[in-house]
Amino acid sequence: MRTAGVGRGLAGLAALLLVTGLSGCAFAPGGHIGYETDSAPIDDLVDVEPITLGLVRTQQASAGSAGKPDPTALSRAVEGAGEGASASPYQYRVGVGDVLSVTVYDHPELTIPAGGERPSTESGSTVGSDGTIFYPYVGRMKVAGRTVDAVRDELQRRLTAYIAAPQVDVKVAGFNSQKVYVTGEVDKPGVMPVTNVPLTLLDAINLAGGMRESANWHDVVLTRGDEIEHIDVHAMLQDGDLSANRRLRDGDVVHVPDLGNQKVFVMGEVVDPVSLPMGNSRLSLTDALSQAGGMNEAEADAKGIFVIRQAPAASGKLATVYQLDARNATALVLGTQFMLQPTDIVYVTAAPLSRWNRVINQLTPTITSVYQVTRATRDFDELRDGN
Numbered sequence: 156m157r158t159a160g161v162g163r164g165l166a167g168l169a170a171l172l173l174v175t176g177l178s179g180c181a182f183a184p185g186g187h188i189g190y191e192t193d194s195a196p197i198d199d200l201v202d203v204e205p206i207t208l209g210l211v212r213t214q215q216a217s218a219g220s221a222g223k224p225d226p227t228a229l230s231r232a233v234e235g236a237g238e239g240a241s242a243s244p245y246q247y248r249v250g251v252g253d254v255l256s257v258t259v260y261d262h263p264e265l266t267i268p269a270g271g272e273r274p275s276t277e278s279g280s281t282v283g284s285d286g287t288i289f290y291p292y293v294g295r296m297k298v299a300g301r302t303v304d305a306v307r308d309e310l311q312r313r314l315t316a317y318i319a320a321p322q323v324d325v326k327v328a329g330f331n332s333q334k335v336y337v338t339g340e341v342d343k344p345g346v347m348p349v350t351n352v353p354l355t356l357l358d359a360i361n362l363a364g365g366m367r368e369s370a371n372w373h374d375v376v377l378t379r380g381d382e383i384e385h386i387d388v389h390a391m392l393q394d395g396d397l398s399a400n401r402r403l404r405d406g407d408v409v410h411v412p413d414l415g416n417q418k419v420f421v422m423g424e425v426v427d428p429v430s431l432p433m434g435n436s437r438l439s440l441t442d443a444l445s446q447a448g449g450m451n452e453a454e455a456d457a458k459g460i461f462v463i464r465q466a467p468a469a470s471g472k473l474a475t476v477y478q479l480d481a482r483n484a485t486a487l488v489l490g491t492q493f494m495l496q497p498t499d500i501v502y503v504t505a506a507p508l509s510r511w512n513r514v515i516n517q518l519t520p521t522i523t524s525v526y527q528v529t530r531a532t533r534d535f536d537e538l539r540d541g542n
Contacts, residue, residue, distance in 0.1 A: 200471075307324065375387075431443055444503075463500040
């Protein structure tokens, strides 16, 4: 009897030690931090919409045709950029540092010969820091800030006192006074001269070798003095609207940023959770799921495919959640037409059975420990009773 009582006492002690061990962190000095697990309700801040054919058609109507821009779209857009840049005629104005080439026909003594090996930029008259050039018989003449036609007309008028009916031609041999800067994710960032041919935003990007794979086509930044403008080049090329193709001026800075947060995040019950860049392409829901390896067939809930999209600040909402019910696989056709936006979160929920299995898996180590302690206690009792 005494042996049995000792065995039961040891079993009780083992159980007590097990409970104490499992909850030891609650009693350990400094091991407990009080906190509230309840969070503020957000149901009222979220709109939920099913992904239907009507929703997809509405998106297509507002966003225009879908798809990746044609690789030649930039070059083709540059060809017609002059129309979209401005309706006003363009005239280059001479500036300090420019080189002017002046020709007076039938009077070679007034024309500096360029020679076979001498570049035209060295054979002309450089505009000085005071904005003037020197020309024979005319002397110093103010040219900075004036068009080439105005400079030619004045030279011709002032030479009339020395030459009968002079025929004068003036050209800019070196464009040195005005520059724009292209920086960021382009192949050849650098400085570009402003010339007698209008230079537009698309011109500058094209001359810089085009955008890199890491470029953010949706948010090109144009800085002009104290003004900053964000231009969506992707939308400009996609929709063919060149109204935002600004004509550049001296001192403008065109910056092409990297992708940054221009990504779509795919999470939950997919084979390979991933973040997908959206640089120069549009991405559908089905594309995103495919690039994440597809849904985890064993654990995913096909009716729980969600796209979480941040709501505009003015809406007073936190997000809009779009739900695709793909229990019928043909619903994924809708997914091919549902276009994602940067910072969208695609989340695939787990099926109820899968969630239960996870709970069991989390409890299994504890259950196993309890079983092992109980078995050890029983074996000890049997050993003591046998003695």
